[in-house]
Amino acid sequence: MRFRKKKQQESEVFTDSLNDILFILLMFFLIVATLANPNVIKVGLPKGAKNTKAKQHIMVSIDKNQQFFIGTKAVATSAFDTTLSKEIARYRSQTDTPTVVINADTTAYYGEVYRIMLLAKKERAKVVARID
Numbered sequence: 001m002r003f004r005k006k007k008q009q010e011s012e013v014f015t016d017s018l019n020d021i022l023f024i025l026l027m028f029f030l031i032v033a034t035l036a037n038p039n040v041i042k043v044g045l046p047k048g049a050k051n052t053k054a055k056q057h058i059m060v061s062i063d064k065n066q067q068f069f070i071g072t073k074a075v076a077t078s079a080f081d082t083t084l085s086k087e088i089a090r091y092r093s094q095t096d097t098p099t100v101v102i103n104a105d106t107t108a109y110y111g112e113v114y115r116i117m118l119l120a121k122k123e124r125a126k127v128v129a130r131i132d
Contacts, residue, residue: 043105057091057098058125060084060116062108081119088123099126 043063061069068075075083084100091098100120104113113129120127 043103044107057095058084058087058100059103060100061103062105062112064105064107066108066112084116084119085123088120088125091125097124097126099128101128101130103130 043061059069059071063069066077068077068080070080070083070087088098088100100116102113102116117127117129
């Protein structure tokens, strides 16, 4: 008995559109990665050895001119303590322990940074100093 061999067809995977989709996804994630933290005032940060991240609830910035910011909103020095306390109280309704991230320029007065740390600790908030 002689059996006939069936012709086997070779199967191909059409990948032209897959390359286009992957390229578009790559471009999308590259663009989104540059917009990761738009609430930061540009300051010169000290250098650090470790790379740890904290959840950023309240961003406090001190620039080289000793101006205070909460988020991107400038706050007068005289009203800063009460504004920060209100902001911590607002975030306390959303989370148990809000985090205050201090983003201070290298030329900012250390006493002001320490005062913000003490105020946040008094309000029972976690304090993180941001370094670069």
